[in-house]
Amino acid sequence: MNRDANTPGFIQVGHVLRSHGLEGELKVFFDVSDPQEIEDLKLVYLRNDRGDFYPARITDMRVEGKRNNISFFVQFDHIADRTGAEALRNRGIFLEVENADAFLDAKAKTEDSLVDHEVYDDDEAIGLVIEVMNNPAHPILVVATTSGSRLIPYIDHFVKETRDGNIYCQNLDELEGI
Structure with missing residues (x-):
């Protein structure tokens, strides 16, 4: 999630990755660890080329899980074809701060609950x-080890699963020397 002086009153909760299909459906990234956090989301805000925020009503959203990755496919009411969808590529998705409390509370609880795992x-x-460090792209786990501390991005590529108070990681050798 991203909150800064350039987005007063709004908080970024995701972004459009690309169009999907011919009917205007979009593949979207939402900054959530649990898809249920956004299952009731019906209204978000997008930004036009001038930087103005405008409402975008979600008419359909589906979640697809493949190889430990969660993908969101969204249909907005004002997008009816691939051309309209392509125009939104890489655009941020925002919520009004006052309406984002439940979203933010769920995210904070998830991050706080990882400490001591x-x-x-x-x-x-x-x-x-x-500690769990806030990062606009994703949370970063600060892990105390016998040889100092280690930073692990909390993304599916590195975190395989969290269960029974433990976090099981993979591909950590890729972080060596970084």
């Missing part, structure tokens, strides 16, 4: 989460 890499304990 044991972190594993292939069944080997590597440390304990001591």
Whole structure:
């Protein structure tokens, strides 16, 4: 989620990735860890080329899970074809701050609940989460290890699953030397 001086009264909760199909459907990224957090979302805001916010009503949203990735496919009421959908590529998706409280509370609870979780890499304990750093793209886990602290992006590529108070990671060798 992104809140800054350029978006007064609004908070960014995602962005449009690309068009999908010919009927104006969009593949969208939402900054959530649980799809249920946005299942009731009906109205979001987009920005035009001048930077003005305008409402976009969601008429249909479906969630698809493949290979530990969650994809959101959204249909807006004012987009009826691929050309209109392509015009929204890479545009931010916003909520009004006063209407985003439930969304923000669910996100904060998820992030706070990760502190004190044991972190594993292939069944080997590597440390304990001591903090969750806010980052506009995704949360970052600060993990205390025997050799110092380690930063792990909280995304599907690195975090395989969270269960029983533990976080199971994968691909951590890719973070070596960064």
